[in-house]
Amino acid sequence: MNDLEIFLPCGFTCKYQDLIKSKSRSLCMVCKTHYLYVDECLNMPRNKLILKQSEFDAKYEKLNQVLTDVDKTKIKTEMTINNDFDLMKNEIDIRREELKIQIDNYYFTLLNDLEAKRNLALDEMNKKISELNTFTINKEPSELEPLEKTKYLHENLQRIQNLLNSNEKYLDSVNKFNFKFEQPKFNMNDVFGKISTNKVSLHKLKSDTDLIIEELKEIKKGLKRSFESHILYDDDDDDEDDDEDDFILKNKNLKYEDILNDSDYYY
Template sequence: MDLLEVKLDCDQTTLYQNLKDKSGKIDCPACKDHTIEVEQCMSMLFNKELILRKKIELALENNLKDELMIKLDDQFDKVVNQIDLQCENLIKRIKDYTQGLIDQLQNEKCELSKTIENMDSHEIIKESFVKEIVKEATLSNKIKIEKQYEKKLDEQKQTILDKMKECDYCLKVSEVKMEELVGSLELNKNFDMSKIEIENVDKARSEEKKVDHVNDVLNRNGSTLISLYAKINEKFVTSEFFGMAPLKSNRSWVADWELFFLLKNDDNTVTLQSKFNKRFVRPYGEVLVAKSVVLGDWEKFYLVNNQDDSYSFRSMLTKNYIMSDVGQSGNLVVRGGEINDHHKFYIEVRN
């Protein structure tokens, strides 16, 4: 567009770049000896048709269909990710609230246990009971003593039972509508098609915040908090359902399930640890899951720095690379001895 030749009102021509972003009277960029009105030149029918035609040509050259599909994906993925994030937040809140209920029950139980422990010692009661019975000769008096001890034991038992009755909890469940918890879909009334700008995914990625080289961070700190961005489908890697589900690259933004600690080991290997459940990532069969509590050889990978600034992870034991099985299971698996785009991940330091 900048190199497009437009007409001036003096019948000379100049490049579009000499007039864009300017207004009012300026020195003629062609003649240099008089002034021109920028708005008047740009409103000439010849120039208006020329500029409009060029815009259409550029749109066709840039494959407008593909760019609109990218925009469409982003528009709907944004809402899907909002739903996922709301779900993750709800699960975390439910987990915290549930733990609070369990802690309350444990505290009540602990208090009751202390009360039981502080009862008169059964050994002492038994010893004094035996002495009194042996010392007493008549059966009627023995029965009297036995009834006293029976009453004392019943009173102690009833005291504990009364306290337990005061703490006899049950879970009260209220009916909750899912739309009140998760939310519901509604049309964005402020949506304005005229304000949509077609964006290039590569451009968007190039404008992301630059970070230190991952190896430099590891050498300096020994570990770092990261997210993994799969090159093959341009999605973040996630460890869903408290880390118990296989790793997938299907997220468009980052929350706790998409964060991992990258640990440097003494043997120059690295290990991935889920931030959410603190478990280590390892293959189970081929599939990667963050549920290992012990860091051994199965949890170790060699970190390979590729020429396009992406990284690949090679299993220390199997010698195969981690790949995003897009188009099949969608899981992250350890498969393949040679690197292609399925095996490449961009590492974004989140510290």
């Protein structure tokens, strides 16, 4: 910008930075034959074109840089997403294997516990049964005389009743013994874990790009208006919103880009 060649009213040129350093009204630094008004000089159509062209080129270059950054960011973001996916999948696989090992270990613990409970129940049952049948009763001893037999039956009647009571009690109690597998309800998220994402905003980059595009459009509009009002374009239609790149200048079979590419063309 500072090195831009600015045209003076006398036809000579100077650097932009030299012009803006001078006072608003001063003797021409080149020919020294007239006074120089900085604002008027900068508002000369040719100089406005040069300045707008410079501003446009700078913005255009910045836009290209940002668009390149967008492409690079897209590639980098894709790589990051895919890398994160691979890492997460690996962690999930490891978690899965860990849980499978823990489930297997717990299964065998439960199985051992179940076997211990079964053995305890069987031991209790066998112990009770062994206590119940500590003696046998001969139903009808044949060698006894009738009176002795009557006496025998009478003596053993109470023993039979006691045995009957204890065995019936056992039958009642054995029915109360059962196993139960308690299965608590659980949320797999709490056991296995879940995936969460922490989104880092990339909108700022997008906003910068949009901003530069808008600025470029404004610069183009200003450049177009400069030509329309001063030199080339005599259309009465003051449609300032027309920012198409390829409009044709009246009476000159040239496109807008030609002007941008060669600012000296009309001088």
